[in-house]
Amino acid sequence: MSWSRFTSVGLYLLLFLAPVGSPAGAQLPPDVRWWSYETEHFRVHYHEGLEPLARRAGDRAETAYALLSEAFVDPPGGRIDLVVSDNVDFANGYATPLPTNRIVVFAHPPVDEPSLSFFDDWLQLVITHELTHIFHLDHARGVWRPLRRVFGRTAFFFPQVYSPGWTVEGLAVFYESQLTRAGRIRGTHFEMMLRTAVLQDAFFSIDRATGARASWPGGHTRYIYGSLFMAHLADRHDTDRVAAFVREVGGQILPYRLNTAARRAFGVTFTRAWGEWEESLRERYGGLADSLRAAGLTEPEVLTREGELALHPRFAPDGERIAFVSRTGREEPSTRVIHPDGRQQVLAPRSTLGPVSWYGGADALLTAQLEFRDRYRILSDLHRITTDRGTELLTRGARIQEPDLHPDGRRAAAIASAAGTNIPVIVELETGRIRPLAQPSLDTHWAAPRFSPAGDRIAVARWETGGFFNVVVLDSVGTLLHELTRDRAVNTSPAWSPDGRYLLFSSDRTGITNLYAHDLDSGELLQVTNVLTGAFQPDVSPDGRWIAFSYYWGDGYHIARIPYDPVSWRAAPPVRAAVEAPGAAVV
Known part of the structure; x- marks a missing residue:
């Protein structure tokens, strides 16, 4: 889903062969049996085991074709190839207009990816x-x-592909949210990052909007x-002006002239509109910050110096150390431990940033980490990491993620991939036997x-069609015991208190992700933190003194902690109306 603006035709031609958003190494497997069927506008291709998902x-x-044809630009001619594959254990998709219009969707649902977690239907x-x-990049006049x-269909003659990455991806995210009842604009993750940048004077100018790996x-x-x-432009100038801008670019002999196209479509250049947008954001988020400060902000103790991605803190059984996963942007991703004196120990490099369990x-x-099983499959397997001997592979091709150890250390609760969906399972670590706790369902x-x-008991986050992402409690055979929440907020990452009375979890029910606690004795839902940015993935120390969590800041996520103090928690506010009763258009 990414694209770059090219400044030379030669470089452009070299790079254009890569499709928009194609993940490295995720080739489609040629060693399985493939099937195809046609709809009015698509040829759908899928491999064995995926027919229900492909249909x-x-x-x-x-x-989507009907909605985009009405709301966006004219559709491309001919059928579009749509490929559905289940050869990787991560969520993604990509599209390319060359040599023909083609979309590839990987079957793994993104419930483990915070920025993508607000969806009514992942395929939609x-x-x-x-x-x-496809509509955008193919469009020309x-x-x-x-x-x-x-x-x-030569790369030279596709004027839209000269657009900067923020235009290409901005349009796709805009319409994913405009034409569904969810999406990343309606969600809270993108707004959190933008809000934090504004409040911490780190808002990017328009020339930095495509982004760079180092920032x-x-x-x-x-x-x-x-x-x-x-x-913002759609709100100020009407939604149909967004499509008008794309048509203007598609008809320009020099497609780089974005300000000219913007002036014709919106009545203002992008450069000027960007400045007006920044001013409106400063006013909006400044007022929000004042109201949250008046209610009393949570001021956590930040335990990590480097940001970017510091995720999934887990207290050691001794309650003194905290393990977490890290990607600083300057070193390879790793599993790390914070010691009582503040020292960080790098235990082992890792390929992905899933949770750990002591x-x-x-x-x-x-x-669990992703591994190349062969040239065509990137699958998740269990690993054991020791503080002195590195990493040991425990399974091979098991497609297991997010393990959490039972107190006896002989088994783990985990999530297993299942042909376009997933299921909770129990993994017997000595034998490798996997016992499902639920039946697969799309x-x-x-x-x-x-x-x-x-x-x-097992606390787990469960997503259901309609955007209901809630925390539930199962017994050891998968029977539903409790449903802690029932709403369209993103409620996830549960953690137990040491006495088993409270279940803590993160929720964006107010529009800002905070930590909450459900009292299993009384049924009361309580708000634990009140932050300006975001609080995720809680864990409670075995001695009941601390809550560690992943805390968002201007340079990314840090590991932070606050005292475990149920007396200070307050009644949780209701879920924001925009989530519970979404409209048909972005506001």
């Missing part, structure tokens, strides 16, 4: 996003059409700034399981 994908694609969201790329008829938020920049700027009484951790996904202190 649903074709339906969602036709819905990702297909709408990628199909927007004026001299470009006869040139394309004469010379064919947080790195590759997310073009998505965040591009989409929210498009939403073995009781041993200086070892259980985690309408239900799971994330972040945690055993209770007694090991007789």
Whole structure:
């Protein structure tokens, strides 16, 4: 889903061969049996085991096609190839107009990816996003059409691909949110990053909006700034002006002239509109910050010096050390431990940033990481990390993620991939036996399981069609015992108090992600933190003294802690109306 603005034709031609958003190494597997069927506007291709998902994908694609044809620009000619594959254990998709219009969607649902967690239907969201790329990048008017008829689908004659990345991705995120009841503009993650940048005087100018790897938020920049700027323009000048801008670019002989196209479509240049947008954001978020400060802000103790990504803190059984996963942007991703004196120890490099779980009484951790199983598959397996001997692979091709150890250390609750969805499972670590706790369903996904202190219950986040992402409690065989929340906020990452009375979790119910606690004795829902930025992934120390969590700041995520003090928690506010009763248009 990423693109760059090219400043030379030669470099452009070299790089254009890479599709928009194509993840490195994620080639489609040629060693399985593939099937195809046609709809009115698509040829849908899928491999064995994915027919139910592929049939649903074709339906969602036709819905997106009809909506984009009405709200955006004219659709491209001919059928579009839509490929559905389940050869990787991460969520993504990509699109390319060359040599023909093609979309690839990976089946893994993004319930483990915070920025993508607000969706009513993952297929609808990702297909709408990628199909927007096809409509956009294929669109051309004026001299470009006869040139394309004469010379064919040559990269030179696609004027939209000269646009900067924030325009390309901004449009796709805008329409994914405009044409569904969810999406990243309606969600809270992008706004959190923008709000924090504004309040900490780190807001990017328009010339930095495509982003750079060295400057947080790195590759997310073009998505965040591009989409929210498009939403601002649509709010100020009407939604149909967004499509008018694309038509203007598609007809320009010199497609780089974005300010000219913007002036014709919106009545103002992008440069000027960007400045007006920044002023409006400073006024809006300044007022929000004042109101939150008046209510009393949580001031955590930040334990890490470097930001970018410091995630999934887990207290050791001794309560003194905290393990977490880290990517600083200057070193390879790793599993780390914070010691009582503040020293950080790097235990082992890692490929992905999933949670870790301590073995009781041993200086070892259980985690899951992505591995190349062969040239065509990137799958998640369990690993054991020790403080002195590195990493040991425990499974091979098991497709297991987010493990949490039982107190006896012999088994783990985890999430297993399942042909376009996933299920909670119990993994017997000595034998490798996997016992499902639920039946696979395309309408239900799971994330972040945690055993209770007694090991007789499992808290887990459950997503259901309609955007209901809530925390539930299961018994050891998968029977539903409690449903802590039932709303369209993103409620996830549960953690137990040491006595088993409270379940803490993160929720964006107010529009800002904070920590909450559910009292299992009384049924009361309590707000634990009140931050300006975001608080995620709580964990409570075994002695009941501290809550560690991932805390968002201007340079990314840090590990922070606050005292564990239930007396100071207050009644949780209701879920914001925009989530519970979403409208048909972005506001």
